[in-house]
Amino acid sequence: MQDKGISTRGMLGAARAPRITTMSRLSIFNELGQTPVGFGINADFGATASATEVQSAMNAAAxxxxxxxxxxxPHSGTAAGMVAALPKIRAVGFIFVRL
Structure with a gap:
């Protein structure tokens, strides 16, 4: 991608959803054999949510x-919220995969 003057930083394997706005940008993903994805819920609002908010967000996941x-x-509510939420969502059949 260097020869096209395009940085793939933040595009492949990144935590943020890529900002795809044009078909030409989408074609770059296709050329690289990648599939762009977004996210369905914001689990911790950038590590600012409390444990209760994280648990609530995760419990609402479709x-x-x-x-x-x-x-x-480590000082955010993310870990504690996940610890509280994960047993319940796993019990109803959710599985986790690496993207």
Whole structure:
């Protein structure tokens, strides 16, 4: 992608959803064999949500939802909220996959 003057930073394997606004940008993903994705729920609002808010967001997830969360922020409510939510959503049949 360097020869096209396009940075793939933030596009492939990134936590943020890519901002695809044109067919030409979408074609770049296709050329790279990648599929752009977005997210269905915001699990922790950029690591600013409380544990209760994270748990509530995760419990509201629909099948197939992508839920970005900032697990690298140890003092946020993300980890505690996930610990509280995950047993329930796994019990109803949710599975987790790596994108």
């Amino acid at each position: 099948p197939g939802a992508i839920a970005p969360a900032h697990m690298h922020r």
